[in-house]
Amino acid sequence: MSKIILSDISTTAPKGISKKDLKDKTKKQVKRLGELQNILYAEGKHSVLVIFQGMDGSGKDGAVRKVFQECTIAGLDLVSFKKPSEEEFAHDFLWRVHRWVPQKGMTTIFNRSHYEDILIQRVHEWIDLDRVKKRMAAINAFEDLLQADNNTLIFKFYMHISYEEQGIQLQQRLDDPTKYWKHNPGDWEERQHWDKYMEAYGFAINESHTPWHICPVDNRWYRDYFVSKTIVEALEKLDMKLPMPNKENGQ
Amino acid sequence: MSKIILSDISTTAPKGISKKDLKDKTKKQVKRLGELQNILYAEGKHSVLVIFQGMDGSGKDGAVRKVFQECTIAGLDLVSFKKPSEEEFAHDFLWRVHRWVPQKGMTTIFNRSHYEDILIQRVHEWIDLDRVKKRMAAINAFEDLLQADNNTLIFKFYMHISYEEQGIQLQQRLDDPTKYWKHNPGDWEERQHWDKYMEAYGFAINESHTPWHICPVDNRWYRDYFVSKTIVEALEKLDMKLPMPNKENGQ
Numbered sequence: 001m002s003k004i005i006l007s008d009i010s011t012t013a014p015k016g017i018s019k020k021d022l023k024d025k026t027k028k029q030v031k032r033l034g035e036l037q038n039i040l041y042a043e044g045k046h047s048v049l050v051i052f053q054g055m056d057g058s059g060k061d062g063a064v065r066k067v068f069q070e071c072t073i074a075g076l077d078l079v080s081f082k083k084p085s086e087e088e089f090a091h092d093f094l095w096r097v098h099r100w101v102p103q104k105g106m107t108t109i110f111n112r113s114h115y116e117d118i119l120i121q122r123v124h125e126w127i128d129l130d131r132v133k134k135r136m137a138a139i140n141a142f143e144d145l146l147q148a149d150n151n152t153l154i155f156k157f158y159m160h161i162s163y164e165e166q167g168i169q170l171q172q173r174l175d176d177p178t179k180y181w182k183h184n185p186g187d188w189e190e191r192q193h194w195d196k197y198m199e200a201y202g203f204a205i206n207e208s209h210t211p212w213h214i215c216p217v218d219n220r221w222y223r224d225y226f227v228s229k230t231i232v233e234a235l236e237k238l239d240m241k242l243p244m245p246n247k248e249n250g251q
Numbered sequence: 252m253s254k255i256i257l258s259d260i261s262t263t264a265p266k267g268i269s270k271k272d273l274k275d276k277t278k279k280q281v282k283r284l285g286e287l288q289n290i291l292y293a294e295g296k297h298s299v300l301v302i303f304q305g306m307d308g309s310g311k312d313g314a315v316r317k318v319f320q321e322c323t324i325a326g327l328d329l330v331s332f333k334k335p336s337e338e339e340f341a342h343d344f345l346w347r348v349h350r351w352v353p354q355k356g357m358t359t360i361f362n363r364s365h366y367e368d369i370l371i372q373r374v375h376e377w378i379d380l381d382r383v384k385k386r387m388a389a390i391n392a393f394e395d396l397l398q399a400d401n402n403t404l405i406f407k408f409y410m411h412i413s414y415e416e417q418g419i420q421l422q423q424r425l426d427d428p429t430k431y432w433k434h435n436p437g438d439w440e441e442r443q444h445w446d447k448y449m450e451a452y453g454f455a456i457n458e459s460h461t462p463w464h465i466c467p468v469d470n471r472w473y474r475d476y477f478v479s480k481t482i483v484e485a486l487e488k489l490d491m492k493l494p495m496p497n498k499e500n501g502q
Binding site: 044087090091092093094095098099101103104105131134135137138141142144145146148149150152 | 295338341342343344345346349350352354355356382385386388389392393395396397399400401403
Protein backbone atom coordinates (compact mmCIF):
# COMPACT_ATOMS: atom_id res chain seq x y z
CA MET A 1 0.00 0.00 0.00
CA SER A 2 1.37 3.40 -0.93
CA LYS A 3 2.05 5.90 1.79
CA ILE A 4 -0.63 8.47 2.57
CA ILE A 5 0.67 12.03 2.73
CA LEU A 6 -2.03 14.19 4.27
CA SER A 7 -0.72 17.46 2.84
CA ASP A 8 -1.17 16.00 -0.67
CA ILE A 9 -4.87 15.32 -0.08
CA SER A 10 -7.48 18.02 -0.57
CA THR A 11 -9.53 19.12 2.43
CA THR A 12 -12.39 20.32 0.21
CA ALA A 13 -15.04 18.60 -1.90
CA PRO A 14 -13.87 17.48 -5.37
CA LYS A 15 -14.44 20.15 -8.02
CA GLY A 16 -17.46 20.07 -10.29
CA ILE A 17 -19.78 18.48 -7.79
CA SER A 18 -23.22 20.00 -7.35
CA LYS A 19 -23.95 20.68 -3.71
CA LYS A 20 -27.68 20.23 -4.28
CA ASP A 21 -27.30 16.87 -6.05
CA LEU A 22 -25.00 15.64 -3.36
CA LYS A 23 -27.35 16.64 -0.56
CA ASP A 24 -30.10 14.54 -2.17
CA LYS A 25 -27.76 11.59 -2.42
CA THR A 26 -26.65 12.04 1.17
CA LYS A 27 -30.26 12.04 2.34
CA LYS A 28 -30.88 8.72 0.60
CA GLN A 29 -27.69 7.22 1.96
CA VAL A 30 -28.48 8.28 5.51
CA LYS A 31 -31.89 6.64 5.16
CA ARG A 32 -30.35 3.48 3.74
CA LEU A 33 -27.83 3.40 6.58
CA GLY A 34 -30.75 3.41 9.01
CA GLU A 35 -32.28 0.40 7.24
CA LEU A 36 -29.03 -1.53 7.14
CA GLN A 37 -28.18 -0.77 10.75
CA ASN A 38 -31.62 -2.00 11.78
CA ILE A 39 -31.05 -5.31 9.96
CA LEU A 40 -27.59 -5.60 11.51
CA TYR A 41 -29.18 -5.15 14.93
CA ALA A 42 -31.95 -7.66 14.26
CA GLU A 43 -29.62 -10.24 12.80
CA GLY A 44 -27.01 -9.99 15.56
CA LYS A 45 -24.18 -11.56 13.57
CA HIS A 46 -21.86 -8.62 12.94
CA SER A 47 -20.90 -5.52 14.85
CA VAL A 48 -19.78 -2.12 13.62
CA LEU A 49 -17.25 0.26 15.12
CA VAL A 50 -17.03 3.77 13.67
CA ILE A 51 -14.10 5.90 14.82
CA PHE A 52 -13.92 9.65 14.27
CA GLN A 53 -10.55 11.31 14.77
CA GLY A 54 -9.55 14.83 13.81
CA MET A 55 -8.43 18.21 15.07
CA ASP A 56 -10.75 20.43 17.12
CA GLY A 57 -13.40 21.94 14.87
CA SER A 58 -13.09 19.22 12.23
CA GLY A 59 -16.77 18.35 12.51
CA LYS A 60 -16.77 15.04 14.38
CA ASP A 61 -19.87 15.92 16.41
CA GLY A 62 -21.70 17.06 13.30
CA ALA A 63 -20.93 13.85 11.46
CA VAL A 64 -22.32 11.83 14.36
CA ARG A 65 -25.49 13.94 14.42
CA LYS A 66 -26.16 13.96 10.70
CA VAL A 67 -25.07 10.54 9.45
CA PHE A 68 -26.72 8.33 12.07
CA GLN A 69 -30.02 10.18 12.49
CA GLU A 70 -32.06 7.38 10.89
CA CYS A 71 -30.48 4.60 12.95
CA THR A 72 -32.31 2.57 15.58
CA ILE A 73 -31.26 3.97 18.93
CA ALA A 74 -31.51 0.52 20.53
CA GLY A 75 -28.68 -0.70 18.32
CA LEU A 76 -26.55 2.43 18.49
CA ASP A 77 -24.00 3.53 21.08
CA LEU A 78 -21.94 6.71 21.17
CA VAL A 79 -18.83 6.90 23.32
CA SER A 80 -16.88 10.16 23.61
CA PHE A 81 -13.37 9.74 24.96
CA LYS A 82 -12.13 12.69 26.98
CA LYS A 83 -9.27 13.07 29.42
CA PRO A 84 -8.83 9.71 31.17
CA SER A 85 -10.05 9.38 34.77
CA GLU A 86 -7.66 8.44 37.56
CA GLU A 87 -8.89 4.84 37.38
CA GLU A 88 -8.42 4.76 33.61
CA PHE A 89 -4.90 6.17 33.91
CA ALA A 90 -4.02 3.35 36.31
CA HIS A 91 -4.63 0.81 33.51
CA ASP A 92 -3.11 0.17 30.11
CA PHE A 93 -4.34 2.65 27.48
CA LEU A 94 -6.66 0.15 25.75
CA TRP A 95 -8.49 -0.82 28.94
CA ARG A 96 -11.10 1.93 28.85
CA VAL A 97 -11.62 1.47 25.13
CA HIS A 98 -12.03 -2.30 25.10
CA ARG A 99 -14.96 -2.26 27.52
CA TRP A 100 -17.05 -0.18 25.08
CA VAL A 101 -16.48 -2.11 21.86
CA PRO A 102 -19.72 -3.25 20.20
CA GLN A 103 -21.23 -6.62 20.95
CA LYS A 104 -22.72 -8.51 18.00
CA GLY A 105 -25.61 -6.59 16.48
CA MET A 106 -24.46 -3.21 17.79
CA THR A 107 -23.12 -0.15 16.02
CA THR A 108 -20.80 1.84 18.25
CA ILE A 109 -19.41 5.28 17.43
CA PHE A 110 -16.18 6.43 19.06
CA ASN A 111 -15.82 10.22 19.13
CA ARG A 112 -12.05 10.25 19.57
CA SER A 113 -10.53 6.92 20.56
CA HIS A 114 -7.45 4.96 21.56
CA TYR A 115 -5.59 6.91 18.87
CA GLU A 116 -5.49 9.90 21.23
CA ASP A 117 -2.88 7.94 23.17
CA ILE A 118 -0.45 8.19 20.25
CA LEU A 119 -1.56 11.69 19.17
CA ILE A 120 -1.89 14.24 21.99
CA GLN A 121 0.43 12.16 24.17
CA ARG A 122 3.05 12.09 21.43
CA VAL A 123 2.74 15.76 20.45
CA HIS A 124 3.32 16.87 24.06
CA GLU A 125 6.05 14.26 24.52
CA TRP A 126 4.35 12.66 27.51
CA ILE A 127 5.51 9.39 25.93
CA ASP A 128 8.60 8.70 23.82
CA LEU A 129 8.70 7.29 20.31
CA ASP A 130 9.48 3.79 21.52
CA ARG A 131 6.26 3.83 23.53
CA VAL A 132 4.37 5.22 20.55
CA LYS A 133 5.54 2.29 18.42
CA LYS A 134 4.64 -0.26 21.09
CA ARG A 135 1.20 1.30 21.40
CA MET A 136 0.77 1.25 17.63
CA ALA A 137 1.55 -2.49 17.62
CA ALA A 138 -0.95 -2.99 20.46
CA ILE A 139 -3.62 -1.06 18.52
CA ASN A 140 -3.07 -3.21 15.44
CA ALA A 141 -3.39 -6.40 17.47
CA PHE A 142 -6.49 -5.03 19.21
CA GLU A 143 -8.22 -4.11 15.95
CA ASP A 144 -7.26 -7.49 14.45
CA LEU A 145 -8.88 -9.16 17.45
CA LEU A 146 -12.17 -7.28 17.05
CA GLN A 147 -12.33 -8.16 13.37
CA ALA A 148 -11.21 -11.79 13.60
CA ASP A 149 -12.89 -12.77 16.84
CA ASN A 150 -16.14 -10.80 16.78
CA ASN A 151 -17.02 -10.03 13.14
CA THR A 152 -16.52 -6.33 13.78
CA LEU A 153 -16.43 -3.97 10.82
CA ILE A 154 -14.15 -1.08 11.70
CA PHE A 155 -14.48 2.30 9.98
CA LYS A 156 -11.85 4.86 10.87
CA PHE A 157 -12.41 8.37 9.60
CA TYR A 158 -9.72 10.99 9.73
CA MET A 159 -11.59 14.31 9.51
CA HIS A 160 -9.27 16.19 7.19
CA ILE A 161 -9.52 19.94 7.82
CA SER A 162 -7.21 22.72 6.63
CA TYR A 163 -5.38 24.97 9.07
CA GLU A 164 -7.30 27.97 7.69
CA GLU A 165 -10.70 26.31 8.01
CA GLN A 166 -9.93 25.30 11.59
CA GLY A 167 -9.26 28.95 12.39
CA ILE A 168 -12.67 29.88 10.98
CA GLN A 169 -14.42 27.11 12.91
CA LEU A 170 -12.80 27.98 16.24
CA GLN A 171 -13.54 31.69 15.74
CA GLN A 172 -17.21 30.88 15.05
CA ARG A 173 -17.45 29.31 18.47
CA LEU A 174 -16.43 32.64 19.96
CA ASP A 175 -18.70 34.73 17.74
CA ASP A 176 -21.85 32.61 17.57
CA PRO A 177 -23.76 32.46 20.90
CA THR A 178 -25.30 29.10 19.90
CA LYS A 179 -21.82 27.65 19.43
CA TYR A 180 -20.06 29.33 22.34
CA TRP A 181 -20.60 26.34 24.64
CA LYS A 182 -18.15 24.39 22.48
CA HIS A 183 -15.45 27.03 22.88
CA ASN A 184 -12.39 25.84 24.79
CA PRO A 185 -9.27 28.02 25.17
CA GLY A 186 -7.20 24.81 25.10
CA ASP A 187 -8.17 24.30 21.45
CA TRP A 188 -6.23 27.43 20.46
CA GLU A 189 -3.22 26.16 22.34
CA GLU A 190 -3.35 22.78 20.61
CA ARG A 191 -3.59 24.64 17.28
CA GLN A 192 -0.05 25.93 17.93
CA HIS A 193 1.15 22.33 17.52
CA TRP A 194 -0.51 21.83 14.12
CA ASP A 195 2.57 20.47 12.31
CA LYS A 196 3.36 18.02 15.07
CA TYR A 197 -0.23 16.79 15.03
CA MET A 198 -0.09 16.27 11.26
CA GLU A 199 3.08 14.23 11.70
CA ALA A 200 1.49 12.14 14.46
CA TYR A 201 -1.66 11.56 12.39
CA GLY A 202 0.45 10.62 9.38
CA PHE A 203 2.21 7.97 11.45
CA ALA A 204 -1.02 6.57 12.90
CA ILE A 205 -2.68 6.43 9.49
CA ASN A 206 0.25 4.80 7.71
CA GLU A 207 1.15 2.29 10.42
CA SER A 208 -2.41 0.99 10.86
CA HIS A 209 -3.29 -2.45 9.52
CA THR A 210 -6.95 -1.45 9.20
CA PRO A 211 -7.14 1.30 6.57
CA TRP A 212 -8.27 4.84 7.36
CA HIS A 213 -10.74 6.86 5.32
CA ILE A 214 -9.48 10.40 4.78
CA CYS A 215 -12.61 12.55 4.81
CA PRO A 216 -12.37 16.12 3.46
CA VAL A 217 -14.36 18.28 5.87
CA ASP A 218 -13.89 21.89 4.81
CA ASN A 219 -17.29 21.52 3.08
CA ARG A 220 -19.54 19.95 5.68
CA TRP A 221 -22.11 18.77 3.10
CA TYR A 222 -19.40 16.71 1.46
CA ARG A 223 -18.35 15.23 4.81
CA ASP A 224 -21.78 13.72 5.43
CA TYR A 225 -21.91 12.32 1.91
CA PHE A 226 -18.45 10.77 2.27
CA VAL A 227 -19.06 9.13 5.65
CA SER A 228 -22.51 7.74 4.84
CA LYS A 229 -21.36 6.44 1.43
CA THR A 230 -18.36 4.65 2.94
CA ILE A 231 -20.41 2.84 5.57
CA VAL A 232 -23.42 2.04 3.38
CA GLU A 233 -21.29 0.52 0.61
CA ALA A 234 -19.52 -1.77 3.06
CA LEU A 235 -22.73 -2.86 4.81
CA GLU A 236 -24.45 -3.63 1.49
CA LYS A 237 -21.73 -6.20 0.83
CA LEU A 238 -22.53 -8.13 4.01
CA ASP A 239 -25.63 -9.77 2.53
CA MET A 240 -27.53 -9.46 5.80
CA LYS A 241 -31.06 -10.70 6.24
CA LEU A 242 -33.80 -9.98 8.74
CA PRO A 243 -34.51 -13.17 10.70
CA MET A 244 -37.73 -14.65 9.32
CA PRO A 245 -40.30 -16.98 10.87
CA ASN A 246 -39.48 -20.59 10.18
CA LYS A 247 -42.50 -22.04 8.38
CA GLU A 248 -41.43 -25.64 8.91
CA ASN A 249 -41.66 -25.11 12.63
CA GLY A 250 -45.11 -23.61 12.19
CA GLN A 251 -43.89 -20.33 13.68
CA MET B 252 14.05 -21.25 24.65
CA SER B 253 13.80 -25.03 24.58
CA LYS B 254 10.43 -26.64 24.12
CA ILE B 255 8.57 -27.70 27.23
CA ILE B 256 7.24 -31.27 27.07
CA LEU B 257 4.80 -31.72 29.92
CA SER B 258 5.05 -35.52 29.99
CA ASP B 259 8.79 -35.16 30.69
CA ILE B 260 8.17 -33.06 33.80
CA SER B 261 7.41 -34.67 37.16
CA THR B 262 4.05 -33.96 38.79
CA THR B 263 5.41 -34.71 42.26
CA ALA B 264 7.74 -32.88 44.64
CA PRO B 265 11.47 -33.38 43.92
CA LYS B 266 12.90 -36.36 45.81
CA GLY B 267 14.78 -35.93 49.06
CA ILE B 268 12.83 -32.91 50.22
CA SER B 269 11.58 -32.91 53.80
CA LYS B 270 7.90 -32.08 53.93
CA LYS B 271 8.29 -30.56 57.39
CA ASP B 272 11.18 -28.27 56.37
CA LEU B 273 9.32 -27.19 53.29
CA LYS B 274 6.16 -26.35 55.21
CA ASP B 275 8.18 -24.03 57.45
CA LYS B 276 9.69 -22.33 54.43
CA THR B 277 6.28 -21.99 52.79
CA LYS B 278 4.89 -20.36 55.91
CA LYS B 279 7.65 -17.73 55.85
CA GLN B 280 7.21 -17.13 52.13
CA VAL B 281 3.46 -16.68 52.46
CA LYS B 282 4.08 -14.13 55.22
CA ARG B 283 6.68 -12.32 53.12
CA LEU B 284 4.29 -12.28 50.16
CA GLY B 285 1.77 -10.48 52.36
CA GLU B 286 4.37 -7.83 53.24
CA LEU B 287 5.45 -7.32 49.65
CA GLN B 288 1.89 -7.17 48.35
CA ASN B 289 1.10 -4.54 50.95
CA ILE B 290 4.02 -2.37 49.79
CA LEU B 291 2.99 -2.88 46.17
CA TYR B 292 -0.49 -1.66 47.09
CA ALA B 293 0.79 1.35 49.02
CA GLU B 294 3.29 2.33 46.37
CA GLY B 295 0.86 2.03 43.45
CA LYS B 296 3.50 1.77 40.76
CA HIS B 297 3.22 -1.83 39.63
CA SER B 298 0.43 -4.31 39.29
CA VAL B 299 0.44 -8.10 39.54
CA LEU B 300 -1.60 -10.64 37.62
CA VAL B 301 -1.49 -14.26 38.77
CA ILE B 302 -3.08 -16.82 36.46
CA PHE B 303 -3.90 -20.38 37.54
CA GLN B 304 -4.68 -22.89 34.83
CA GLY B 305 -4.95 -26.64 35.14
CA MET B 306 -7.25 -29.64 34.87
CA ASP B 307 -10.15 -30.13 37.28
CA GLY B 308 -8.85 -31.22 40.67
CA SER B 309 -5.39 -29.74 40.09
CA GLY B 310 -5.64 -27.56 43.18
CA LYS B 311 -6.19 -24.08 41.80
CA ASP B 312 -8.67 -23.11 44.53
CA GLY B 313 -6.36 -24.42 47.24
CA ALA B 314 -3.41 -22.43 45.91
CA VAL B 315 -5.50 -19.26 45.98
CA ARG B 316 -6.61 -19.96 49.57
CA LYS B 317 -3.19 -20.89 50.95
CA VAL B 318 -0.69 -18.67 49.18
CA PHE B 319 -2.47 -15.32 49.48
CA GLN B 320 -3.81 -15.63 53.02
CA GLU B 321 -1.50 -12.94 54.42
CA CYS B 322 -2.28 -10.42 51.68
CA THR B 323 -4.16 -7.15 52.22
CA ILE B 324 -7.69 -7.72 50.98
CA ALA B 325 -7.94 -4.10 49.82
CA GLY B 326 -5.21 -4.72 47.28
CA LEU B 327 -6.31 -8.19 46.22
CA ASP B 328 -8.89 -9.27 43.65
CA LEU B 329 -9.93 -12.77 42.70
CA VAL B 330 -11.74 -13.39 39.43
CA SER B 331 -13.00 -16.88 38.54
CA PHE B 332 -13.80 -17.35 34.88
CA LYS B 333 -16.62 -19.78 34.23
CA LYS B 334 -18.78 -20.38 31.18
CA PRO B 335 -19.18 -17.03 29.39
CA SER B 336 -22.50 -15.20 29.70
CA GLU B 337 -24.55 -14.37 26.62
CA GLU B 338 -23.20 -10.81 26.69
CA GLU B 339 -19.63 -12.07 27.00
CA PHE B 340 -20.11 -14.49 24.09
CA ALA B 341 -21.25 -11.56 21.94
CA HIS B 342 -17.80 -9.97 22.28
CA ASP B 343 -14.27 -10.99 21.37
CA PHE B 344 -12.81 -13.55 23.80
CA LEU B 345 -10.51 -11.05 25.54
CA TRP B 346 -13.29 -8.56 26.30
CA ARG B 347 -14.42 -10.08 29.59
CA VAL B 348 -10.83 -10.64 30.69
CA HIS B 349 -9.48 -7.16 29.92
CA ARG B 350 -12.01 -5.41 32.18
CA TRP B 351 -10.68 -7.25 35.25
CA VAL B 352 -6.93 -6.73 34.79
CA PRO B 353 -5.26 -5.08 37.80
CA GLN B 354 -4.87 -1.34 38.02
CA LYS B 355 -1.59 -0.05 39.42
CA GLY B 356 -1.11 -1.18 43.01
CA MET B 357 -3.44 -4.16 42.70
CA THR B 358 -2.79 -7.90 42.75
CA THR B 359 -5.37 -9.80 40.74
CA ILE B 360 -5.73 -13.58 40.66
CA PHE B 361 -7.39 -15.24 37.67
CA ASN B 362 -8.78 -18.69 38.49
CA ARG B 363 -8.88 -19.91 34.89
CA SER B 364 -8.46 -17.23 32.28
CA HIS B 365 -8.41 -16.29 28.59
CA TYR B 366 -6.46 -19.51 28.02
CA GLU B 367 -9.72 -21.46 28.34
CA ASP B 368 -10.58 -20.06 24.93
CA ILE B 369 -7.76 -22.05 23.34
CA LEU B 370 -8.12 -25.07 25.67
CA ILE B 371 -11.66 -26.34 26.17
CA GLN B 372 -12.75 -24.66 22.93
CA ARG B 373 -9.95 -26.37 21.03
CA VAL B 374 -10.40 -29.79 22.64
CA HIS B 375 -14.09 -29.87 21.69
CA GLU B 376 -13.34 -28.40 18.26
CA TRP B 377 -15.68 -25.45 18.75
CA ILE B 378 -12.94 -23.49 16.99
CA ASP B 379 -10.46 -24.65 14.35
CA LEU B 380 -6.68 -24.53 14.54
CA ASP B 381 -6.48 -21.33 12.51
CA ARG B 382 -8.66 -19.61 15.10
CA VAL B 383 -6.54 -21.07 17.90
CA LYS B 384 -3.42 -19.56 16.36
CA LYS B 385 -5.04 -16.17 15.87
CA ARG B 386 -6.19 -16.22 19.49
CA MET B 387 -2.71 -17.19 20.65
CA ALA B 388 -1.31 -14.16 18.77
CA ALA B 389 -3.97 -11.96 20.36
CA ILE B 390 -3.09 -13.31 23.82
CA ASN B 391 0.58 -12.55 23.30
CA ALA B 392 -0.19 -8.99 22.19
CA PHE B 393 -2.56 -8.56 25.15
CA GLU B 394 0.00 -9.75 27.70
CA ASP B 395 2.68 -7.57 26.08
CA LEU B 396 0.34 -4.60 26.46
CA LEU B 397 -0.24 -5.20 30.18
CA GLN B 398 3.47 -5.51 30.81
CA ALA B 399 4.65 -2.62 28.61
CA ASP B 400 1.86 -0.15 29.22
CA ASN B 401 0.93 -0.76 32.85
CA ASN B 402 3.95 -2.25 34.65
CA THR B 403 2.09 -5.49 35.19
CA LEU B 404 3.99 -8.53 36.43
CA ILE B 405 2.34 -11.62 35.00
CA PHE B 406 2.68 -15.00 36.71
CA LYS B 407 1.16 -17.93 34.87
CA PHE B 408 1.02 -21.23 36.70
CA TYR B 409 0.20 -24.47 34.98
CA MET B 410 -0.97 -26.78 37.77
CA HIS B 411 0.71 -29.99 36.68
CA ILE B 412 -1.25 -33.01 37.92
CA SER B 413 -0.96 -36.65 36.84
CA TYR B 414 -3.86 -38.54 35.33
CA GLU B 415 -3.82 -40.93 38.31
CA GLU B 416 -3.84 -38.14 40.89
CA GLN B 417 -6.72 -36.41 39.15
CA GLY B 418 -8.75 -39.62 39.47
CA ILE B 419 -8.06 -39.66 43.21
CA GLN B 420 -9.01 -35.99 43.60
CA LEU B 421 -12.28 -36.30 41.67
CA GLN B 422 -13.21 -39.46 43.61
CA GLN B 423 -12.58 -37.63 46.91
CA ARG B 424 -15.22 -35.10 45.95
CA LEU B 425 -17.71 -37.94 45.72
CA ASP B 426 -16.61 -39.64 48.93
CA ASP B 427 -15.95 -36.68 51.27
CA PRO B 428 -19.14 -34.82 52.29
CA THR B 429 -17.14 -31.63 52.89
CA LYS B 430 -15.88 -31.76 49.30
CA TYR B 431 -19.04 -32.97 47.60
CA TRP B 432 -20.13 -29.45 46.70
CA LYS B 433 -17.21 -29.28 44.26
CA HIS B 434 -18.31 -32.46 42.50
CA ASN B 435 -19.38 -31.91 38.89
CA PRO B 436 -20.26 -34.81 36.58
CA GLY B 437 -18.86 -32.77 33.68
CA ASP B 438 -15.36 -33.11 35.18
CA TRP B 439 -15.42 -36.85 34.54
CA GLU B 440 -16.43 -36.23 30.95
CA GLU B 441 -13.61 -33.76 30.40
CA ARG B 442 -11.22 -36.35 31.87
CA GLN B 443 -11.98 -38.54 28.83
CA HIS B 444 -10.17 -35.94 26.71
CA TRP B 445 -6.99 -35.97 28.80
CA ASP B 446 -4.55 -36.41 25.90
CA LYS B 447 -6.15 -33.68 23.84
CA TYR B 448 -5.99 -31.35 26.82
CA MET B 449 -2.29 -32.10 27.30
CA GLU B 450 -1.68 -31.28 23.64
CA ALA B 451 -3.63 -28.01 23.92
CA TYR B 452 -1.77 -27.03 27.11
CA GLY B 453 1.55 -27.88 25.47
CA PHE B 454 0.73 -25.54 22.61
CA ALA B 455 -0.40 -22.69 24.89
CA ILE B 456 2.68 -23.03 27.08
CA ASN B 457 5.17 -23.19 24.23
CA GLU B 458 3.65 -20.46 22.08
CA SER B 459 3.40 -17.90 24.91
CA HIS B 460 5.80 -14.97 24.97
CA THR B 461 5.42 -14.65 28.73
CA PRO B 462 6.84 -17.82 30.28
CA TRP B 463 4.75 -20.29 32.24
CA HIS B 464 5.68 -21.82 35.57
CA ILE B 465 5.03 -25.56 35.59
CA CYS B 466 3.96 -26.32 39.15
CA PRO B 467 3.94 -29.99 40.29
CA VAL B 468 0.74 -30.42 42.30
CA ASP B 469 0.45 -34.11 43.18
CA ASN B 470 1.88 -33.10 46.58
CA ARG B 471 -0.15 -30.12 47.67
CA TRP B 472 2.43 -28.97 50.23
CA TYR B 473 4.94 -28.62 47.43
CA ARG B 474 2.48 -26.64 45.29
CA ASP B 475 2.14 -23.88 47.90
CA TYR B 476 5.91 -23.71 48.33
CA PHE B 477 6.44 -23.46 44.56
CA VAL B 478 3.85 -20.75 43.93
CA SER B 479 4.80 -18.54 46.88
CA LYS B 480 8.52 -18.87 46.13
CA THR B 481 8.04 -17.90 42.48
CA ILE B 482 6.07 -14.76 43.29
CA VAL B 483 8.12 -13.65 46.28
CA GLU B 484 11.44 -13.93 44.42
CA ALA B 485 10.15 -11.77 41.58
CA LEU B 486 8.63 -9.13 43.85
CA GLU B 487 11.83 -8.88 45.92
CA LYS B 488 13.62 -7.76 42.75
CA LEU B 489 11.31 -4.78 42.23
CA ASP B 490 13.01 -2.68 44.90
CA MET B 491 9.69 -1.28 46.10
CA LYS B 492 9.44 1.23 48.94
CA LEU B 493 6.62 2.34 51.19
CA PRO B 494 5.88 6.01 50.46
CA MET B 495 7.42 8.07 53.30
CA PRO B 496 6.60 11.53 54.64
CA ASN B 497 8.62 14.22 52.91
CA LYS B 498 10.55 16.00 55.67
CA GLU B 499 11.44 18.98 53.51
CA ASN B 500 7.76 19.73 53.12
CA GLY B 501 7.36 19.51 56.86
CA GLN B 502 4.90 16.66 56.46
